[in-house]
Amino acid sequence: MSTTVSELKAKGVPFVNNEPSKVTYLNHENTVASWLLTLDHKRIGVMYLISMTFMFLLGGIFAGIIRAELITPKGDMLSSDFYNKTFTAHGVIMVFFVLIPAVPASLGNFIMPLMLGAKDVAFPRLNLMSWYLYVIGAVFTLLAMLLGGVDTGWTFYTPLSSTYSNGNVMVVAAGLFILGFSSILTGLNFIVTIHRMRAPGLTWFRLPLFVWALYATSIIQLLGTPVIAITLSLLGLERVLGVGIFDPRLGGDPILFQHLFWFYSHPAVYIMILPPLGVASELVTTFSRKPIFGYQMIAGSSLAIAIFSFIVWAHHMFTSGISPYAAMFFSLLTFSVAIPSGIKVFTWLGTMWRGSIVNDSPMWFAYGFIGLFTIGGLTGLFLSTLGTDIHLHDTYFVVAHFHYVMVGGAIVGLMGGLHFWWPKMFGRMYNEPLAKLSAFFVFAGFNLTFFPQFLLGYLGMPRRYHEYPAEMQVMNVFSTAGALVLGLGYIMPMIYLTYAAFWGPKASKNPWGATTLDWTATDSPPTPHNFEGQPVVTEEPYHYKSTENKEHALAH
Amino acid sequence: MWDFPIFPKQASTVASSVDNLTLFILSYNVLITAGVFVCLIFCAVYFRQRHKDEVGEQTHGGLLLEISWAVIPTIICLVTFWWGVKVYAELVVPPADATDVYVVGRQWMWKTQYPTGHKEINTLHVPLGKPVKLTITSEDVLHSFWIPAFRVKADAVPGRYTTLWFEATVPGEHRLFCTEYCGTEHSRMIGKVVVHDEADYQKWLTEEAEFGDALQGRKLFTKLQCVTCHAGESQAKAPILEELYMKRVPIGFDKGSPTAPGTSVLVDENYLRESIRYPSAKIVAGWQHPSIMPAYDESLVSEDDLFQVIAYIKSLRRGQTPPRIEATTQPRALGAPQGK
Ligand SMILES: [Cu+2]
Ligand SMILES: [Cu+2]
Secondary structure (H helix, E strand, O other): OOOOHHHHHHHOOOOOOOOOOOOOOOOOOOOHHHHHOOOOHHHHHHHHHHHHHHHHHHHHHHHHHHHHHOOOOOOOOOOHHHHHHHHHHHHHHHHHHHHOOHHHHHHHHHHHHHHHOOOOOOOHHHHHHHHHHHHHHHHHHHHHHHOOOOOOOOOOOOOHHHHHOOOOHHHHHHHHHHHHHHHHHHHHHHHHHHHHOOOOOOOHHHOOHHHHHHHHHHHHHHHHHHHHHHHHHHHHHHHHHOOOOOOHHHOOOHHHHHHHHHHHHHHHHHHHHHHHHHHHHHHHHHHHOOOOOOHHHHHHHHHHHHHHHHHOHHHHOOOOOOOHHHHHHHHHHHHHHHHHHHHHHHHHHHHHOOOOEOOOHHHHHHHHHHHHHHHHHHHHHHHHOHHHHHHHOOEHHHHHHHHHHHHHHHHHHHHHHHHHHHHHHHOEOOOHHHHHHHHHHHHHHHHHHHHHHHHHHHHOOEOOOOOOOHHHHHHHHHHHHHHHHHHHHHHHHHHHHHHHHHHOOEOOOOOOOOOOHHHHOOOOOOEOOEOOOEEOOOOOOOOOOOOOOOOOOEEO | OOOOOOOOOOOEOOHHHHHHHHHHHHHHHHHHHHHHHHHHHHHHHHOEOOOOOOOOOOOOOOHHHHHHHHHHHHHHHHHHHHHHHHHHHHHHOOOOOOEEEEEEEEOOEEEEEOOOOOEEEOEEEEEOOOEEEEEEEEOOOOEEEEEHHHOEEEEEOEOOOEEEEEEEOOOEEEEEEEOOOOOOOHHHOOEEEEEEOHHHHHHHHHHHOOOOHHHHHHHHHHHOOHHHHOOOOOOOOOOOOOOOOOOEEEEEEEOOEEOOOOOEEEOOHHHHHHHHHOOOOEEEOOOOOOOOOOOOOOOOOOHHHHHHHHHHHHHOOOOOOOOOOOOOOOOOOOOOOOOO
């Protein structure tokens, strides 16, 4: 069971499992209610995946509309209002309903208990409730869009959002407020699970790195999300009751809103990116067939990023008139996040060095992830540096930078993780050449879409512009062309993965020869209670043996 | 079609400082990115699994490497940070002799006001080779004032002043954008900066000049009854405002709490603004709290007018406050370029 798909393919052996079908979490109950009322973390993970994919499609359609409008410098396709509502919808949906829950709620929910050797998360009911909160939050947000939309941008800056905008700001704010609790409860659930439900022998430093990443993420979710809930409530107080908090006409301070907003929303970037960093660590070590380079450094850097992320928020406000000394302070602190991020990239390369690398499709996504994350991270340095940020702030340079980090990172990381764990989740394999093609399209399309935006930003194109100067057209056309390729790269896996989940060839228990409990101690797909008996862990993860992988002992 | 710009022109004294820093960061960005990509491709090809069941070297790390890739980036980051601070200092500290221009943003236009009192919409006329300092505010929501060719930007924040300065080095027109999303017509909140050489600028000024900002402000000072309290007489009901600008005044009371003895504030535009809009926020030492001075909100003094009142207070020299009867000399517009 240690061999990988490509080896089996090379030998002409089907990497399939021909045993008669068993009872799995997928087939043990089949009613709709058995899904909607399930307490099984695996089913909840799948439900998150489905609802998030729906939101992602929606957000993607909005992105498509934006790119179509920007083919020409004149705002000739949409009205300005409609354009503004479109990018607001794109931002709100993608940030709050896709990127933030992306990896933790889907893969995290499904895989993390398996990695711990646990039967479920610590609070299964809370877990189900989190999903419902997500859905209710989404319903509110979509309702606001049906009622005519919101035109504040996903950042809701005051006093535009509190006094001047006449969109459905409060409906969206209510949706995000509710959604926030989904995130808080998931974070809480994960922290308790990781503390309390590890298998015997699974000490902290034997945890898979994905678990470390989720742990760090959960800390941010738990500590950061309440702040955005408070901020949205204050916004509501001002907008609905006219209490002066942010609008200077009422005696408030608009900059206060930015402080509060970014106190959450900067760490939120790391809610999006830490889990995929964990996924990448799993992918790189598994497919290099080599222990991860500097386990402690990677685990530690996840925690360091989580902590530092809370003290850099004002780098979004260098031009807002904050004191120059504050600006210097936050600039310096911002560099402190760069270091652990850099360490991660170097450790992956260190892992691959002298490895025995199997270039299967999940690894292709990992390559794409590392490449895009590197560019995204490095271009962040232009923005943490005071002298250059003044010019670049609120331009397309920033748009390009955060898409590299958040889409190149979070979404490509999620895609890598899905291709990696798909055989575990559904017990079936997908079409490998198509998967590689998709990885290629995503990487190429992504760069074509967003690289020109760096140039546009430096050249002078402000963000959130419905019309722009004619000399900037060529690069905008490139960008839109790239978006088509990128879109193709996204649509393909939605089709072939879905197909595979139902009709793909059956996968074996551990097709990639991974070493963590999710692969070695459970079936593909897992049984309703994950393990037969309690798995016991006897060594650090990521030891690859050349003959048989060590199966973790099962104590009955 | 292929004739399109990739890099913005450099049209101010700070532009090249910013660009040099950009090139520095860019150079190591390119090196590191290239290194990572080459290494990825090399590993993927050279270290690929060559026969079934082969595993990689079972090592777990290397202390020296781990330390060096933590320490070297730290050094690079510190250098970048420090260089960034130096450029930033250039960007935020205006020279003392800069000409003042006031900018008010509103949905969706930029209003500019010159020391001569002249006002324009979406256009900013500046002299070549002379420092210009913009004091910026907003009448409604947040905006941001950006001149890419000058590499300068500052948000327009309602309720407070932000500043920005530059010295143009290329005559002609440059683009001006609003970069902070401000509602429906955000992308049309654009304009141009017109840089004149010295002679042209003087000509433009004299053609356009009607009344100096400070002169207008002086009229408002009487009209708004300021002078009834802030008179030049010693037994006036309020502090004398002469030669106040850029001095430190002792204050006895600050935003709801008495201050420690010896506390003082610098009289800049933001302080003057606060003293007029919210007189009780800071009380000059020795005067009673709450202030007897009425709060002049926007219904009494618009943002445009407020700039003029402030320009007047800035221009006030010793003995120039009018007694309650109009009798003194006309103020000189502070910062207006003198003819040759
Ligand atoms: Cu941030
Ligand atoms: Cu604007």
